[in-house]
Amino acid sequence: MNIGIDMMGGDYAPLEAVRGLRLYLDEPNVNDPATLFCIGQQEHVVPLLEQHGLHAHPQIKVIPAPEVIGYNEHPTKALKEKQQSSIAIGFYLLATGKVDAFLSAGNTGAMLVGAMYSIKAIEGVQRPTIATFLPKLNGGTGLLLDVGLNADCKPEHLNQFALLGSLYASNILGIPDPRVALLNVGEEESKGNLLAQATYPLLKENKQLHFTGNVEGRDVFQDKADVIVCDGFTGNIVLKMAESFYDIAAERKLAQDEYLQRFHYENYGGTPVLGVSKPVIIGHGISNAKAFKNMIHLGEKMVSSAFCDAIRSSFTQSSTGQ
Amino acid sequence: MNIGIDMMGGDYAPLEAVRGLRLYLDEPNVNDPATLFCIGQQEHVVPLLEQHGLHAHPQIKVIPAPEVIGYNEHPTKALKEKQQSSIAIGFYLLATGKVDAFLSAGNTGAMLVGAMYSIKAIEGVQRPTIATFLPKLNGGTGLLLDVGLNADCKPEHLNQFALLGSLYASNILGIPDPRVALLNVGEEESKGNLLAQATYPLLKENKQLHFTGNVEGRDVFQDKADVIVCDGFTGNIVLKMAESFYDIAAERKLAQDEYLQRFHYENYGGTPVLGVSKPVIIGHGISNAKAFKNMIHLGEKMVSSAFCDAIRSSFTQSSTGQ
Structure with a gap:
């Protein structure tokens, strides 16, 4: 399973994101851990991964994203203009099936616009x-x-x-x-x-x-x-x-x-965008390491339980009059 | 100043209402206390007033109201059918100027209907x-x-x-x-x-x-x-x-x-119905003695500060385009 993580989103990014990866990978009960696609500015992310002993970790894959969408940027405009941003690249990876879920604690509006327009709502929602x-x-x-x-x-x-x-x-x-x-x-x-x-x-x-x-x-x-x-x-x-x-x-x-x-x-992690066709999770701006770890688990659970298919199936039922 | 009090309203009526009167009248700082028109079923109210040494108190006046509007009664219907209820009589006293303010912790709907239809909204509200x-x-x-x-x-x-x-x-x-x-x-x-x-x-x-x-x-x-x-x-x-x-x-x-x-x-007392032509105060169903005392004070303050006139004057200003 592949989980895409926006390393640049959140007030304490990328440090808390990296610490979250460490928490996740250190858990003794992770038998078959997901591969974590770490999307962000290499010059900031790589040194932190090194500091936390994660750069060469088999489950970690760094995906360079030279641009960052800030908190106060206009979502639609920013996504359009910053195609090399971590959020835009995350949605690209999700839409093309390179990752199975995408999570970010960054610009909520941009995450929503990305969810709506790059992967779209499930039919009937x-x-x-x-x-x-x-x-x-x-x-x-x-x-x-x-x-x-x-x-x-x-x-x-x-x-x-x-x-x-x-x-x-x-x-x-x-x-x-x-x-x-x-x-x-x-x-x-x-x-x-x-x-x-x-x-x-x-x-x-x-x-x-x-x-x-x-x-x-x-x-x-x-x-x-x-x-x-x-x-x-x-x-x-x-x-x-x-x-x-x-x-x-x-x-x-x-x-x-x-x-x-x-x-x-801030301990809870994020909330999924319910009703879009693939797992997308939005974290609180103040997400800490624990929140990032929890978001990865939520993403895993959404993928392994085929949650979006369950929604698809229920909405097909309701549209056929049941 | 005359304050009308529905003795039958509230989960702990009339006992907490009577205890509220006692608290109010015992306050050392009440130099010129209001006359309290205690509206309710004599057979329940009078013995309690006697127990609390208030029956012969110069500031207490018992106004018999043989009927009670219950919590679950339909406000408009109840007010129409129970003209001898404490709420109906309270509004009659208020409308005819026998009391300067009326308060109750009883049926909120009936209090609102009474406020709207017996004393009406201030012009412009x-x-x-x-x-x-x-x-x-x-x-x-x-x-x-x-x-x-x-x-x-x-x-x-x-x-x-x-x-x-x-x-x-x-x-x-x-x-x-x-x-x-x-x-x-x-x-x-x-x-x-x-x-x-x-x-x-x-x-x-x-x-x-x-x-x-x-x-x-x-x-x-x-x-x-x-x-x-x-x-x-x-x-x-x-x-x-x-x-x-x-x-x-x-x-x-x-x-x-x-x-x-x-x-x-429940300590706060009640809330005035803002925008009606005379002081009406609605208390919480669970009002205790302190809440009743506070409602009496609020009624006094609304009367002494000519609060309804202040509203009238402001709404005249706004309707003339200021």
Whole structure:
């Protein structure tokens, strides 16, 4: 298996990316490790690989990419003009089958544009989406989506996010028959804004889902659902509030609490772009070594479980009226 | 000054309401206390007043209301059919000038319907709104609105919420020249869903506001703005997530933390219905004695500062093109 890694993306790149490779390759349980295609500026990446004893490692392959897309660059423009950038080359390798998955903690917009235009959405998926993990008070982990890719949504989009989230929860997180809920302002079916009111019956009638009804803001960290669906505006605000929990905990010197620790989102790794035809993972800008290692594992899991095929198959089912 | 209190509203009514009156009247700094019109079922209220030594208190006046509107009753229907309920009688007293403010921790819907139809919105106010307090990490307190009254909003509604929130912050909370921000998914002007994108220029051009731009979910508890504006769907979810902080803190045995204490929303009292022609305050269902006391103080402050007149005057200004 070949995993493409943008060595230049992230606030602490390429150092944390290199340290992430080291963590991944040092794991005793990696029997059949992936080959890691390290895409980036050779003059920065190679010395770090050498320092970490990785330059001659059989699983490491350096792919030179002389250009870098910065955080504040316009995604479409940058991808077009910087074809020798690590993100553009990563998508080229993915599109041509040289790598099986591509991950980056770089410019999120450029990663999304690349995912949409170089490898494209799976047929039937109207809007690819991104999810975040929700640490549950009972120790479990839930999913929330969309968290920012689609600020304005139609009911059918939310219905599709529900299916994408449900497949992610079952195939990647190993949650059997995931419970799906709609984020809303009350529990009753009639509650909500026009979007939520129109989405509820779609979810209720969707036979591919185990829909359990509405959940409220107070339920986000409770074990009421495995997958919570909402528009990307609301989801982004919920995600960033959740991220701020950890900062509040740190400020109040409560960050040693085992549960609040789980709000330390930089440990999680990245989120897949759900609904595109090949595995693409976007990491947080502040990704650390552990996050990079986790992203490699996520990529492996998406490839080995043929996750994109599972989505393809479910969306073929739904478009044929099931 | 006369304050009408629904003694039957709230999960712990009428006991916590009575204990709230006791707290209010026991305060050493109340030189010229309001007369408290205690509206409710005599057979329940009077014995409790007697137990708390309040039955013959010169500031206490019992107003019999044989009926009660329950939590799950349909607001419009209940108000129409139960004209002898504490909420219906409270609004009658308010509308006829027998009391200067009316407060209840009862059926929120019935309180809102009563506010809209018995005393009505101030001329020019398209949508009355409700706000919540946001405890800031630096010790300050901000406002967020709308938090649930208006699930679907137009840009002009958010522009009006901004003015109502700004007037509340300056007149009642004593924050001079309050900074107003728009809740959004990014800091740049162009960010957001269609609503946020269309609202930004209205706020920017509104000369009655000190608009400081967008804030994100991570900024909600930071000192970036005094008043944060959003639609009622988003605001309700943010509010309920914030409320769940306290439960999380309690579950994790961190509730003794001074900052997390401030998420104990039942202490806050109620929220005024902003934009209606007389002072109406809605309390949380779980309001305790301290919350009732705080609601009485809020009612006093709204009356003594002629808050509704300040709104009236500002909305006259805005409708004449200033």
